[in-house]
Amino acid sequence: MGGVEGYMYPNEINLYWSVLIVVYPYVTGLVAGAFILASLVRIFNVREVAPTYRLALLTALAFLIVAPLPLLLHLGHPERSFEMYFTPHDTSAMAMFGYVYIWYLMAVLLFEIWLDFRQDIILTARSSKGLKRTFYFLLSLGSNNTSEHSLAIDERAGWIVTLIGIPSAFLLHGYVGFIFGSIKANPWWSSPLMPVVFIFSAMVSGIALVLLVYMFTTRVRRREIDMPCVDTIAKYLFYIFIIDFVLEMLDLVHRIYVADESFRSISFMVHTKLYFSQIVLQIYIGTLAPLLLLGIVQVTRFSPAVRKAIYVVSAALVEVAVLSMRWNVVIGGQLFSKSFLGYTTYKIGLITHEGVLMSIFLTLLPLGILWILVKILPPWPDLKRGMNHAAGTTMP
Amino acid sequence: MKNFRDSEHLLRFAFLFAMLFVLFLVARHFVVPKSFGEYGHYRGAAIAEMAAPQPHFAGQSACEACHTDIAAKKKTGMHSGVHCEACHGPLARHAADPASVQPLKLDTAVLCVRCHAASAAKPKNFPQVAAADHSGGLACETCHHPHSPAIQGGGAK
Amino acid sequence: MNLNRRQFLVLVPVAAAAWQYVLAGTPQDAPNYQLTEHWWGMLLDITKCIGCGNCVRACQAENDVPDEYFRTWVERYLRTDWNLTTPEVISPDGGKEGFPAAEEVKNGMYFFVPKMCNHCADSPCTQVCPVGATFITPDGVVLIDQTYCLGCAYCVQACPYGCRYIHPTKHVADKCTLCYHRITKGLTTACCENCPTGARQLVDLKNPNDPIHAFLKTHDVHVLKPEMATGAKAFYNGLDGSVR
Known part of the structure; x- marks a missing residue:
């Protein structure tokens, strides 16, 4: 058998969860993280990051639309996926996905975006003609009320939706962690910390993504990057990343110290097959380097140009860290035998439907969708139409 | 009244949500297999379907029904516990119609x-x-x- | 050796009478099978297994198991005296064609362990199935509804014993059915039928006359990975502590 060292149960030699299942929690995590950043503005009244509020919402939506695709493509029978909605098994963590997803899509993200953009949609419908007018009319669901009072009601409703949205975002991604954390047969996954680690790494990756998207789009639009905004985002990124890193290290240290029956096997794996993706990519390059960079910014006074460069580099490294963390969890969990006596090799395809190109496509697809969303609903803070919810208007 | 006029658009969104839910319930009614939940959270008819396929190995008693002489000889020896098909291979078709398939x-x-x-x-x-x-x-x-x-x-x- | 006599005789004995219904595809008319009157499991006797691979071949012949995947397989353990918990294990092609001859080792012990689905009473695989495509039947057999399975492989990940796989052409989960199509017709499983040493015995715990009850009183019988608390019903006689 190619790629097997030691002893694998014969059915374990092939990996059943491919790189698509790496992409899936990564994309879902970006959704949750982007939404948490938006909620900073609305619920936690962090006014500095207001310029990214609408962009964060649209980013979350773009990634949420793509989130189920890697799952669907990975299924042996995607045409049966509706069964997950019709006969969800109440003891299965995975059965929750359909419902959490729809809840999050419809009740949280779409609703909040609709509320926030409703006035813009109506105004666009009024000022345009033909198909465009029809399109925006449909988007407005036929409502044509932009009175002060109705907007105030939207504001209040949006605040409530965001309030519900925060636990929903935690639920959406926490449950992804629980899918892995609840598998008692697999010691690499089985951990009550798994959902927590997933949530915090999701926040980190989502915040870093919105930071990158904001800086990139602002540059493309030839506008000034709002330094207090990116400084604040970077500060939050730094602190949340510390929590995330501490949790992950806690998990690691606990494993090393407890050293249960699986430890020798897993330790060997981390030092060989996962060495590059776990130790080098995730911990050194993806975590310690950006933590150092972001930490230095917190205690020194660099010029805006230097800070911007540091933020871009750090945020990009954070994405590397979180993506490799997903890889290490999903693929790492299948490389060692549940007999703890051997290791297999993941033979990743390039152009197969579960291969590298498909994964890259699915990871980048949300950015394409975001581009379209931005065309339909411009989120730019400098395009205010009389009123800007994002500028830190908060409700009691 | 003013409150309603200024918040009715929220109902529009809720209505959209409700319509999807009704659509879901209707679809569910037609799509879920009839026997689902008969014994537990699964398609009850699956049990009978799993029991239906034809065996390939006829089983010792089918062999002994005809081959009484060999069965008698085997009983006295060290191979009494070894069933016929363990060496002769799957012969359910032979048991059904002896002329159709002969053991190799x-x-x-x-x-x-x-x-x-x-x-x-x-x-x-x-x-x-x-x-x-x-x-x-x-x-x-x-x-x-x-x-x-x-x-x-x-x-x- | 009169062929005609045999053709005639096939219709006479009681076993053959049931067999007729079976072949006609109407097992419901065969001697009444009641779901609630059985609770199936299997006894695997390590002290009797010779590693011939007959069970693996028989399973493949009976159930169309795809190459390189296994509903049952046999492992050969070498447990050395200085490391009782880390054995050397091999299972070339699942032990389908037997094992290479082993030389006597001074400070160690060889033995064979047949593996299969444990038909767990509290199975993690049925727990995690998102749609109810795998389940335990009222007679204690864990089955897969392959017309309903999504092929998500969550059950494959959840099985602590490595008994499940995704069928390479059907793209659904697959594993041992305890020859459900046989045991419901009064036959034993293909692996038991073909085990030359009686190392595998189908057991029905609800049958008070099943020899398993006497056997369990006098033998040292364990299940695999009891710490997983799966309610495994593959009972191993003579199970060494090094077996995973």
């Missing part, structure tokens, strides 16, 4: 050593031989009859 002539040179080739991994009380030294190249059935392998009267019968 077995090659004892391959068959016997599958079990009896000596290996330190096998239980010590299991009869095993180093085939090359044991028979000097003679076929196993020269001395041992497979249906009752103990050597009687010092040679083949």
Whole structure:
């Protein structure tokens, strides 16, 4: 058998969860993280990051639309996926996905975006003609009320939706962690910390993504990057990343110290097959380097140009860290035998439907969708139409 | 009244949500298999479907029903616990219609050593031989009859 | 050896009478099978297994198991005296064609372990299935509804014993059915039918006359990975502590 060292149960030699299942929690995590950043503005009244509020919402939506695709493509029978909605098994963590997803899509993200953009949609419908007018009319669901009072009601409703949205975002991604954390047969996954680690790494990756998207789009639009905004985002990124890193290290240290029956096997794996993706990519390059960079910014006074460069580099490294963390969890969990006596090799395809190109496509697809969303609903803070919810208007 | 006029657009969104939910319930009614939940959270009819396929191995009692002579011979020997199809292969079709399929002539040179080739991994009380030294190249059935392998009267019968 | 006599005889004995219904595809008319009157499991006797691979071949012939995947397989353990918990294990092609001859080792012990689905009473695989495509039947057999399975492989990940796989052409989960199509017709499983040493015995715990009850009183019988608390019903006689 190619790629097997030691002893694998014969059915374990092939990996059943491919790189698509790496992409899936990564994309879902970006959704949750982007939404948490938006909620900073609305619920936690962090006014500095207001310029990214609408962009964060649209980013979350773009990634949420793509989130189920890697799952669907990975299924042996995607045409049966509706069964997950019709006969969800109440003891299965995975059965929750359909419902959490729809809840999050419809009740949280779409609703909040609709509320926030409703006035813009109506105004666009009024000022345009033909198909465009029809399109925006449909988007407005036929409502044509932009009175002060109705907007105030939207504001209040949006605040409530965001309030519900925060636990929903935690639920959406926490449950992804629980899918892995609840598998008692697999010691690499089985951990009550798994959902927590997933949530915090999701926040980190989502915040870093919105930071990158904001800086990139602002540059493309030839506008000034709002330094207090990116400084604040970077500060939050730094602190949340510390929590995330501490949790992950806690998990690691606990494993090393407890050293249960699986430890020798897993330790060997981390030092060989996962060495590059776990130790080098995730911990050194993806975590310690950006933590150092972001930490230095917190205690020194660099010029805006230097800070911007540091933020871009750090945020990009954070994405590397979180993506490799997903890889290490999903693929790492299948490389060692549940007999703890051997290791297999993941033979990743390039152009197969579960291969590298498909994964890259699915990871980048949300950015394409975001581009379209931005065309339909411009989120730019400098395009205010009389009123800007994002500028830190908060409700009691 | 003013409150309603200024918040009715929220109802529009809620209505959209409700319509999707109703659509879902209707679809669910038609799509979920009838026997789902009969015994538990699964399609009850699946049990009968899983029980339906035809066996390939007929089973010992089917063999003994006809081959009474061989069954009687086997009962007295060391191979009494070895079922016919363990050596002769799956013969359910033969049991159904003896003329349709005839068991192949077995090659004892391959068959016997599958079990009896000596290996330190096998239980010590299991009869095993180093085939090359044991028979000097003679076929196993020269001395041992497979249906009752103990050597009687010092040679083949 | 009169063929005609045999053709005639096939219709006479009681076993053959049931067999007729079976072949006609109407097992419901065969001697009444009641779901609630059985609770199936299997006894695997390590002290009797010779590693011939007959069970693996029989399973493949009976159930169309795809190459390189296994509903049952046999492992050969070498447990050395200085490391009782880390054995050397091999299972070339699942033990389908037997094992290479082993030389006696001074400070160690060889033995064979047949593996299969444990038909767990509290199975993690049925727990995690998102749609109810795998389940335990009222007679204690864990089955897969392959017309309903999504092929998500969550159950494959959840099985602590490595008994499940995704069928390479059907793209659904697959594993041992305890020859459900046989045991419901009064036959034993293909692996038991073909085990030359009686190392595998189908057991029905609800049958008070099943020899398993007497056997369990006098033998040292364990299940694999009891710490997983799966309610495994593959009972191993003579199970060494090093077996995973």
